[in-house]
Amino acid sequence: MKKLTDVIAPWGKFYTTFSDSFNGGGQDDDFQANNQARRKKMMIFGIVAIICSLVWLYYTMVPHVHGPGPGQTTESSLGQIMAEETIKAIGDHGTVVPVVFDLYTMKSPIATEWEAFAKEIKKHNGVTLAEPVIIKTDKSPRNHGISRADFDKVVEENAKADALVLFVGLPGAWNADNPVTLPSPAPKIIAVDKALVQIKPYFINSIVTTLITYRRRDETEAMANIKTGRAEFDEFYQVYTAENYQLFFPDNR
Secondary structure (H helix, E strand, O other): OOOHHHHHHHHHHHHHHHHHHHOOOOOOHHHHHHHHHHHHHHHHHHHHHHHHHHHHHHHHHOHHHHOOOOOOHHHHHHHHHHHHHHHHHHOOOEEEEEEEEHHHHOOOHHHHHHHHHHHHHOOOOOEEEOOOEEEOOOOOOHHHOOOHHHHHHHHHHOOOOOEEEEOOOOOOOOOOOOOOOOOOOOOEEEEEEOOOOOOHHHHHOOOOOEEEEEOOOOHHHHHOOOOOHHHHHHHHEEEEEOOOHHHHOOOOO
């Protein structure tokens, strides 16, 4: 029967040989120094490769990391685009008066829209963001929009502003017997209205400068290829302006 030392000895000799060859054993100091430098470089490259791989996996395999999820993502994009359209309308200079529902201070989609809007506006030194005009919801659904009385009051009280940004929609269906009118001069009006059916009259009568509305789509089909908040916005919303609305509404709708 072999002694334990006889069994262990060959493995010890193998380990010593392998360790010396890996560490440059038996070689001169310069060789060992160069070998260590190469190992350090390989280690650094390996770490960088692992980090890059993890980042790639994170952004391709986990959809939500491209932006906030539904209920927040679209609203964030909406708020930012409202700000961008406002800046265009007033030439990056002037006073902006936002009009919001009273829910804007609560944790809600409206609050997300407002926060994204305010954040973008504040990046422009030539633009002054006034205190929001608050419209009480009175427990009414948001898609009812601002009442005609509230709309007229807001416009009258803020006639000297450069822009009114309505997160509360427009007064609803166009009433030819009681059309909406603006003072002269009047602020530019940028609005979002997810339920408005009659769009063209607001442009023909020069009421709005920019209007963002909800575009009805098959959500199941559309959502399949959406990975970012901006892509979701582009899929479900349409931005109408005084320059492009006729392309969408050549008839009398």
